[in-house]
Amino acid sequence: MTPRVEALHRRRPRSRLVRWSMLALLAIAVWSWTSGDIDVADLLSARRLENLRSFLRDDAQPYPFHDHPFAWSTLASWAGGLLASRGISGSIQTLAISVVAITLSAIGAAFLAPLAARNLAASRPFAPYSGPARAVAGRERARAAAWRALTTATRAVLVFLRAIPEYIWAFLFLAMLGPSAWPAVLALGIHNAGILGKLGAETVENLEAAPLRSLRWLGSSRLAIALFAVAPLALTRFLLYFFYRFETCVREATVLGLLGVVSLGYWIQDARARHFYDEMLFFVVLGALIVLAGDVLSAVARAFLRRAT
Amino acid sequence: MGLEARATLRRPFAIGRRGFVVLAIVLCAVAALVVLDAPFRALLPQRGGFAIVRAFFAAMFHPAIGYETAVPAGTPPLFAEALAAARRTVVFAAAAMSLAIVAGLVLGFFASTAWWRDPAVGGAGARRRGRRALAGTVWAATRVLIVGMRSVHELLWAVIFLAAFGLNTASAVLAIAIPYAGTLAKVFSEMIDEAPRDSAIAMQAAGAGAAQAFCFGLLPRALPDMCAYSFYRFECAVRSSAVLGFFGFPTLGYSISAAFENLHYSEVWTYLDVLAVLVVAIEIWSGSLRRRFVA
Numbered sequence: 001m002t003p004r005v006e007a008l009h010r011r012r013p014r015s016r017l018v019r020w021s022m023l024a025l026l027a028i029a030v031w032s033w034t035s036g037d038i039d040v041a042d043l044l045s046a047r048r049l050e051n052l053r054s055f056l057r058d059d060a061q062p063y064p065f066h067d068h069p070f071a072w073s074t075l076a077s078w079a080g081g082l083l084a085s086r087g088i089s090g091s092i093q094t095l096a097i098s099v100v101a102i103t104l105s106a107i108g109a110a111f112l113a114p115l116a117a118r119n120l121a122a123s124r125p126f127a128p129y130s131g132p133a134r135a136v137a138g139r140e141r142a143r144a145a146a147w148r149a150l151t152t153a154t155r156a157v158l159v160f161l162r163a164i165p166e167y168i169w170a171f172l173f174l175a176m177l178g179p180s181a182w183p184a185v186l187a188l189g190i191h192n193a194g195i196l197g198k199l200g201a202e203t204v205e206n207l208e209a210a211p212l213r214s215l216r217w218l219g220s221s222r223l224a225i226a227l228f229a230v231a232p233l234a235l236t237r238f239l240l241y242f243f244y245r246f247e248t249c250v251r252e253a254t255v256l257g258l259l260g261v262v263s264l265g266y267w268i269q270d271a272r273a274r275h276f277y278d279e280m281l282f283f284v285v286l287g288a289l290i291v292l293a294g295d296v297l298s299a300v301a302r303a304f305l306r307r308a309t
Numbered sequence: 310m311g312l313e314a315r316a317t318l319r320r321p322f323a324i325g326r327r328g329f330v331v332l333a334i335v336l337c338a339v340a341a342l343v344v345l346d347a348p349f350r351a352l353l354p355q356r357g358g359f360a361i362v363r364a365f366f367a368a369m370f371h372p373a374i375g376y377e378t379a380v381p382a383g384t385p386p387l388f389a390e391a392l393a394a395a396r397r398t399v400v401f402a403a404a405a406m407s408l409a410i411v412a413g414l415v416l417g418f419f420a421s422t423a424w425w426r427d428p429a430v431g432g433a434g435a436r437r438r439g440r441r442a443l444a445g446t447v448w449a450a451t452r453v454l455i456v457g458m459r460s461v462h463e464l465l466w467a468v469i470f471l472a473a474f475g476l477n478t479a480s481a482v483l484a485i486a487i488p489y490a491g492t493l494a495k496v497f498s499e500m501i502d503e504a505p506r507d508s509a510i511a512m513q514a515a516g517a518g519a520a521q522a523f524c525f526g527l528l529p530r531a532l533p534d535m536c537a538y539s540f541y542r543f544e545c546a547v548r549s550s551a552v553l554g555f556f557g558f559p560t561l562g563y564s565i566s567a568a569f570e571n572l573h574y575s576e577v578w579t580y581l582d583v584l585a586v587l588v589v590a591i592e593i594w595s596g597s598l599r600r601r602f603v604a
Contacts, residue, residue: 017597018601021594021598025403025540028399029406032407033404033407037400037401038482040479042478052474056473092344093344095341096344099337099341100341103341163588163592164581164584167464167562168562171569172569176358176365177352178354178355181345182347182352236327239330242334251462255465269468272468272472280468284465284468287461287465288457288460288461291462292460305326305327307326
């Protein structure tokens with residue numbers, strides 16, 4: 001019995017890549033703490049701790065309690081005042097920005113994803129059988145190369161769009177377009193178009209090939225397959241991804257306000273600039289509630305979709 | 310047949326669930342556009358904005374090799390500076406992830422139902438009534454904690470820490486680590502709960518204790534997914550760490566904002582390209598690892 005277990009143990013699947021990657025990651029983690037870039041001692045120094053103490057004692061307290069004893073009614077009227085003056089409008093703006101942005105990015109991705117899918121955007125989409133290597137005419141080869149170039153270029157664009165974080169896109173757009181909601185919408189839309197485009201292309205590539213191939217055999221054009229077979233087959237998956245990205249959109253929309261777009265983040269930044277840290281914390285908590293609402297909405301929509309046939 | 314006929318009768322507009330969802334999205338988007346009240350005119354660059362746009366995108370094709378203006382003697386070359394910023398970006402992300410993974414494992418364990426609630430896999434808590442109540446309380450408390458940690462964005466944690474401590478590099482690490490630990494805990498707990506339980510049940514049937522069955526029967530089945538997801542979050546952490554630079558921490562975001570404010574657009578593109586290469590390299594690495602893990 002024992003030798004067989006040992007033999008099995010020896011033949012277990014092993015991957016050099018995984019092993020070396022794990023070692024490398026461990027090394028990076030250790031190096032990150034020992035490189036001297038992270039100053040833990042400073043965080044625990046007496047000065048920092050005194051800062052923290054005064055922050056918690058004075059700044060973080062809602063200001064009515066500085067000279068009044070704690071009472072729920074005072075707290076409620078303080079919070080109600082903040083909600084009525086800025087909180088509610090800021091929350092609605094945050095949600096509106098994220099809804100418009102994710103819809104724009106879905107539209108963009110719907111155009112980019114088919115171009116990035118290697119099975120659809122090929123010179124012979126869903127070719128039934130590539131067959132043994134045969135003499136390919138020069139024109140045919142050029143066409144294949146052109147399609148490959150198209151998918152590669154689209155993928156490169158998608159990679160770049162999503163490699164730059166939303167916050168940086170928003171920073172750049174804000175400088176160019178000036179203050180309005182558009183820089184935030186465009187930044188979220190562009191970054192997420194890169195992500196949804198990639199996920200959409202993967203969805204199209206992972207579709208079951210047989211039905212699509214048989215359509216091709218029956219003489220359907222590429223466009224017809226894309227519109228009437230690929231799109232309906234990929235839609236559920238795509239919508240699931242859509243809602244998953246919507247959650248992150250709400251999170252990011254809150255934060256982009258820090259740059260000066262009127263979402264909740266704007267009021268966080270505003271309170272911070274005036275050193276009203278009690279208000280700042282209030283809006284942070286409100287932002288967390290909005291994020292939570294977005295998560296719940298997305299979870300409900302995804303559960304609804306999972307039951308779709 | 311009869312069933313099918315009734316189903317069509319009950320649904321006057323045969324658009325189905327997905328059609329309904331798409332319709333709802335479109336309506337919401339239109340409503341949001343109205344609420345947003347952002348004139349389409351504002352999509353065009355403002356006065357002076359055109360010049361910025363032109364200069365900025367013209368610089369896209371020739372990122373700076375050296376500094377655009379004279380710098381004090383002894384300043385390291387631009388490329389070295391960009392690499393140093395990239396190194397610090399990775400350092401912050403890696404330090405944050407090392408904290409987040411440990412915290413995420415602990416919290417994820419307490420937030421999973423497999424150990425606490427499922428008598429089949431059999432945590433000690435699942436068997437006796439008194440312990441079950443305690444286990445339920447711990448589970449609920451962990452869930453609430455996780456939600457609180459991950460609902461606040463890392464930049465907002467950073468803003469809070471800036472207010473509480475002042476500018477300090479370790480607080481940047483904490484700012485990333487807290488929400489990431491929450492997200493990892495949530496996903497880890499789901500992965501533990503969704504992992505196949507057959508090995509754990511078989512081990513218990515053969516006489517293994519609950520802890521043994523959990524550690525050697527259940528956890529290994531979830532481990533590949535957990536590793537793949539952690540690596541994906543590392544990729545996200547690098548991006549977050551870059552963005553923290555906008556708040557004064559010495560990562561790529563700091564270089565980008567400084568160069569942009571000095572109108573050194575070619576330098577901005579150098580930093581953007583370094584960031585893109587860094588992120589893409591990690592993405593390729595993590596993608597190839599993921600294929601090993603999941604396949």
